[in-house]
Amino acid sequence: MQTFAANAPMPVVRRLPKYHKYLKELLEEGVTKISSKELSLRMGSTASQIRQDLNYFGGFGQQGYGYNVSELIVAIEDILSIHEVYRCIIIGAGNLGKAIRNYIANLDGNAKILAMFDVDASKTQEKEGQLPVYHTSRLKEYMRGHEVDVAILCVPKSSGVRAAEEVIGGGIRAIWNFTTADLPQTEGIVIENVAINESFYVLTYLLSEKMQNKT
Amino acid sequence: MQTFAANAPMPVVRRLPKYHKYLKELLEEGVTKISSKELSLRMGSTASQIRQDLNYFGGFGQQGYGYNVSELIVAIEDILSIHEVYRCIIIGAGNLGKAIRNYIANLDGNAKILAMFDVDASKTQEKEGQLPVYHTSRLKEYMRGHEVDVAILCVPKSSGVRAAEEVIGGGIRAIWNFTTADLPQTEGIVIENVAINESFYVLTYLLSEKMQNKT
DNA sequence: GCTACATTGTTTTATATTTAACAATTTGTA
DNA sequence: TACAAATTGTTAAATATAAAACAATGTAGC
Numbered sequence: 001m002q003t004f005a006a007n008a009p010m011p012v013v014r015r016l017p018k019y020h021k022y023l024k025e026l027l028e029e030g031v032t033k034i035s036s037k038e039l040s041l042r043m044g045s046t047a048s049q050i051r052q053d054l055n056y057f058g059g060f061g062q063q064g065y066g067y068n069v070s071e072l073i074v075a076i077e078d079i080l081s082i083h084e085v086y087r088c089i090i091i092g093a094g095n096l097g098k099a100i101r102n103y104i105a106n107l108d109g110n111a112k113i114l115a116m117f118d119v120d121a122s123k124t125q126e127k128e129g130q131l132p133v134y135h136t137s138r139l140k141e142y143m144r145g146h147e148v149d150v151a152i153l154c155v156p157k158s159s160g161v162r163a164a165e166e167v168i169g170g171g172i173r174a175i176w177n178f179t180t181a182d183l184p185q186t187e188g189i190v191i192e193n194v195a196i197n198e199s200f201y202v203l204t205y206l207l208s209e210k211m212q213n214k215t
Numbered sequence: 216m217q218t219f220a221a222n223a224p225m226p227v228v229r230r231l232p233k234y235h236k237y238l239k240e241l242l243e244e245g246v247t248k249i250s251s252k253e254l255s256l257r258m259g260s261t262a263s264q265i266r267q268d269l270n271y272f273g274g275f276g277q278q279g280y281g282y283n284v285s286e287l288i289v290a291i292e293d294i295l296s297i298h299e300v301y302r303c304i305i306i307g308a309g310n311l312g313k314a315i316r317n318y319i320a321n322l323d324g325n326a327k328i329l330a331m332f333d334v335d336a337s338k339t340q341e342k343e344g345q346l347p348v349y350h351t352s353r354l355k356e357y358m359r360g361h362e363v364d365v366a367i368l369c370v371p372k373s374s375g376v377r378a379a380e381e382v383i384g385g386g387i388r389a390i391w392n393f394t395t396a397d398l399p400q401t402e403g404i405v406i407e408n409v410a411i412n413e414s415f416y417v418l419t420y421l422l423s424e425k426m427q428n429k430t
Numbered sequence: 431g432c433t434a435c436a437t438t439g440t441t442t443t444a445t446a447t448t449t450a451a452c453a454a455t456t457t458g459t460a
Numbered sequence: 461t462a463c464a465a466a467t468t469g470t471t472a473a474a475t476a477t478a479a480a481a482c483a484a485t486g487t488a489g490c
Contacts, residue, residue: 011447013420017413021395035467044400047467048449055469063468064456080416081423095321099314103411106310111415150418174422176415180236185259192418194411196318198232200326200391201295203365203407205228207389208296226477250437262437263479270439278438279486 008056015053018043020076026069035066085110087147088176091163092154093118093133096178100154101131114146119159136166143170150174157181223271230268233258235291241284250281300327302362303391306378307369308333308348311393315369316346329361334374351381358385365389372396379406 022043026034036047043050054060054067060075061067077083088104090097093116104111116133118124124133134142142148151167153160153175160181167175174190177183183191237258241249251262258265269275269282275290276282292298303319305312308331319326331348333339339350349357357363366382368375368390375396382390389405392398398406 009447014413014417016420017410017416018397020416021397037467043397046449048451049447051468052448052470059469061468062456063454064458064466066467080420082416082419084419084423086419086422095314095317099310099318102310103314107412109412109415110419149422174418176418182233182236182258190418190421192414192421194409194414195232196409197322197324198229199407199409200324201232201235201297202229203389203391203405204297204299204301204325205231205295206405206407207301207364208299224477252437261479263481264477266438267440267478274439276438277486278484279436279488281437 008053012053012056015045015049016076016080019050019053020073020080020082023069023073023076027073032069033066034069034072036061038066082110085112086149086174088113088150088152089142089148089167090116090152090154091118091136091139091167092116092156092179093120093123094154094156097152097154100152100178111150113152114148115142117142136163139166140170143167143172148172150176152176153179153181153183155179223268227268227271230260230264231291231295234265234268235288235295235297238284238288238291242288247284248281249284249287251276253281297325300325301364301389303328303365303367304354304357304363304382305331305367305369306333306351306354306382307331307371307394308335308338309369309371312367312369315367315393326365328367329363330357332357351378354381355385358382358387363387365391367391368394368396368398370394 019039022039023034036050040047040050051061054072057079058075060072088111090101090113097116097118101113101116104113113131116131117136117139118133119136121135124135148170149172151164151172151174153163153167155163157180160177160179161183163179164175164177164181164183168186168189173188175183175192177191177193178196180195180197183193185191234254237254238249251265255262255265266276269287272294273290275287303326305316305328312331312333316328316331319328328346331346332351332354333348334351336350339348363385364387366379366387366389368378368382370378372395375392375394376398378394379390379392379396379398383401383404388403390398390407392406392408393411395410395412398408400406
């Protein structure tokens with residue numbers, strides 16, 4: 001059993017899911033072994049980077065041979081703890097919350113959504129799909145009774161920080177933040193931001209840049 | 216009128232929307248001027264980085280004074296071309312497509328969604344919200360008749376690349392990619408990826424790392 | 431108008447990340 | 461068994477990014 005140093009730089013960590021995806025594709029194609037060179041050609045990266053990235057976590061390859069595809073997949077899944085199922089609650093049952101709920105439900109991932117919460121009492125009437133929607137006032141109580149790993153924040157910007165404080169108060173250790181709010185760094189709490197609106201601004205920046213170049 | 220060198224590194228560009236957000240908040244609070252030092256304290260960054268980032272695009276501040284909040288907002292909006300309205304079509308009217316449509320509709324952004332497309336004929340019956348849903352076979356024809364700036368890809372992974380090729384064939388210049396597919400770099404086409412699933416893997420990685428540290 | 435202070439724009443230094451180079455090791459073949 | 465080819469793990473060099481330092485410039489008070 002491998003243990004990893006866990007001090008890999010974030011750019012490296014963020015590339016791991018991509019390696020995983022390409023390796024799964026190779027597996028489906030029936031490819032059993034791959035060299036860093038071949039993989040780099042597929043992915044449009046460099047062989048050197050692939051080798052160095054993987055070596056932050058261990059030596060998964062064999063000299064003169066390359067990497068065994070299925071073994072490497074397992075190794076990366078271990079590193080990312082993809083096999084574990086993470087119990088999630090969604091805070092905010094509006095457009096965004098429903099969207100994320102639907103999206104995740106149809107993804108064959110390791111995020112299991114237990115319940116949704118909303119401040120709007122009318123939303124708690126509905127049973128969103130198969131999921132119960134509770135009033136936010138019952139959040140603390142719920143978290144005492146159920147083990148929850150991840151809170152998925154889907155509230156409006158104005159209540160983002162408050163919602164984060166509430167789930168942290170309830171003992172959450174990880175927040176997947178889809179709001180436009182900037183959550184304060186908190187000791188011991190993992191925060192992963194998905195800044196969709198910022199992403200669009202980057203796109204329009206690149207687009208306008210491209211337009212200028214065209215002229 | 217300012218013109219920018221447009222050769223700023225991507226990490227800098229990706230920070231601009233964050234500056235914009237914080238400045239808008241300051242404006243709401245009635246703050247008219249801000250120094251890089253003060254702003255860095257709010258944002259949890261460094262004054263040096265803020266000054267250097269902004270100086271890739273021009274000197275927006277004044278020595279001994281700082282930055283005029285509203286002027287700087289306008290400058291950043293110019294850089295990101297936030298004022299322009301971008302005409303978008305959504306490819307894929309499933310869970311993800313609907314989700315994004317709802318999310319964007321309720322965001323006061325500069326993305327205007329004109330129509331949705333789907334291969335599933337049954338989906339074309341519905342009028343999603345106020346938006347028409349066309350069969351994908353009519354995509355080329357639609358793009359000939361309407362000026363479209365951005366294609367928002369919300370199809371399953373398996374049809375991601377094909378969908379991209381279709382909109383590129385129709386003359387699109389920018390793709391906002393919400394699929395898990397890795398789209399090939401294409402000369403002259405701007406591609407901005409929102410890899411939600413990868414984001415979750417990073418979160419679980421950090422979470423498991425934290426768990427290990429706790430023991 | 432002069433002086434002390436504040437704060438930028440810019441240069442220099444430090445750090446982080448990526449790429450290249452290469453020695454070590456395994457595979458496969460004769 | 462010996463040798464050539466392949467390919468890793470790892471070290472070194474190059475590049476990119478961030479932070480610190482500082483000179484230039486403007487502000488504000490007296």
